[in-house]
Amino acid sequence: MATPRLITITFSHYCEKARWALERRQIPFVEDGHLPLFHYLPLRRAGGRRTVPALLTGDGRLIGDSSEILAWADAQPAPGPALYPEGVADEVRALEERFDRDLGPATRRWAYGHVLPKPALFRALAEPRSPRWEYRVLPLVSPLARALMRKGMRIDAAGVERSRGKIAAVFADVAERVADGRRYLCGDTLTAADITFAALAAPAVIPPEYGVPFPPPERFPAAAQAELADYRAHPAGAFAMRMFREERWPAAS
Ligand SMILES: N[C@@H](CCC(=O)N[C@@H](CS)C(=O)NCC(=O)O)C(=O)O
Known part of the structure; x- marks a missing residue:
C-alpha cells in the first residue's frame, strides 16, 4: 500500500484540520501542498474536483x-x-458540521478581506512550504488569483460584515x-x-502553532490587528489558542 497523499492549499484552514487529525491518529502521510489555483491540476489528476483537502488513500481512493x-x-x-x-x-459530528458550515467560510472571508488588498x-x-516555482510565478x-478568489468567495465589504x-x-x-471551565468541547479528550x-x-x-507559519499579527493592517486582538481575547478565541498551544504538537510520551 502506498503512503496516503494529502493534497492541500498549504495555508488553508480546512487543510490544517485534516493535517492535524491525521497527525493525531499517527497515520503516516505525505503532503502535496500548493498555492490556490495551482492546486487544481494535482487535484484533477488525482480524480478530484475543486476543493482541498483531498486525501489519496494507500489503496487509491x-x-x-x-x-x-x-x-x-x-x-x-x-x-x-x-x-x-x-x-x-x-x-462531536454535530459540532463539526456546524463549524464546517458556519465558521470556516466566515473566518476565511474575514481574513481574506484584510489580506487580499495587500x-x-x-x-x-x-x-511557507509552497513549491518554489509556484511562489516564483505568483507575482x-x-x-488574477486575488480577483478570482474575491469573486469566488464573495469577498466584499457586505460579505465580510x-x-x-x-x-x-x-x-x-x-x-x-x-x-464551566471544561477542557474540551465534548467529553474529556481532544476530539x-x-x-x-x-x-x-x-x-x-x-495561533503561533498553526501547521504552516502565518504572517505574524504585526504584518496585518491596524484595523485587522485590533479585531484579531478582540478575537484572541474572546473566551472562544482563547479556547482555540489553547487547543493549538496544548494539543497541536503534543510532546511524545
Ligand atoms: N467542505 C470542504 C471545504 C473545503 C474548502 O472550502 N477548501 C478551500 C480551501 S480553504 C478550497 O479548496 N478552495 C478552492 C476553490 O474553491 O477553488 C471540506 O471540509 O473539505
Whole structure:
C-alpha cells in the first residue's frame, strides 16, 4: 500500500484540520501542498474536483472533504487516540458540521478581506512550504488569483460584515459551552470537534502553532490587528489558542 497523499492549499484552514487529525491518529502521510489555483491540476489528476483537502488513500481512493478524511482516519487501525470517541461521537459530528458550515467560510472571508488588498501580505501568507516555482510565478498570477478568489468567495465589504456576524454567533455558542471551565468541547479528550473549531477559527486568532507559519499579527493592517486582538481575547478565541498551544504538537510520551 502506498503512503496516503494529502493534497492541500498549504495555508488553508480546512487543510490544517485534516493535517492535524491525521497527525493525531499517527497515520503516516505525505503532503502535496500548493498555492490556490495551482492546486487544481494535482487535484484533477488525482480524480478530484475543486476543493482541498483531498486525501489519496494507500489503496487509491480519493476522499475530497475534510470531515470524510477525519471519518476515514478514525476508522483506520492507527495508534493515535479516537477522533470520535464512543459516547460523544454524535455530539462531536454535530459540532463539526456546524463549524464546517458556519465558521470556516466566515473566518476565511474575514481574513481574506484584510489580506487580499495587500499583495505583500498575500505573498507572505503564500510562501511557507509552497513549491518554489509556484511562489516564483505568483507575482505574475497574483492579480488574477486575488480577483478570482474575491469573486469566488464573495469577498466584499457586505460579505465580510456578514461573516463577522457568523463568527460572533459561533464564538458565542462555544464560549457558553466552555464557560464551566471544561477542557474540551465534548467529553474529556481532544476530539474532531476541538480540532475542527480550533483549525477553522485559526484565521481569526493566528495561533503561533498553526501547521504552516502565518504572517505574524504585526504584518496585518491596524484595523485587522485590533479585531484579531478582540478575537484572541474572546473566551472562544482563547479556547482555540489553547487547543493549538496544548494539543497541536503534543510532546511524545
Ligand atoms: N467542505 C470542504 C471545504 C473545503 C474548502 O472550502 N477548501 C478551500 C480551501 S480553504 C478550497 O479548496 N478552495 C478552492 C476553490 O474553491 O477553488 C471540506 O471540509 O473539505
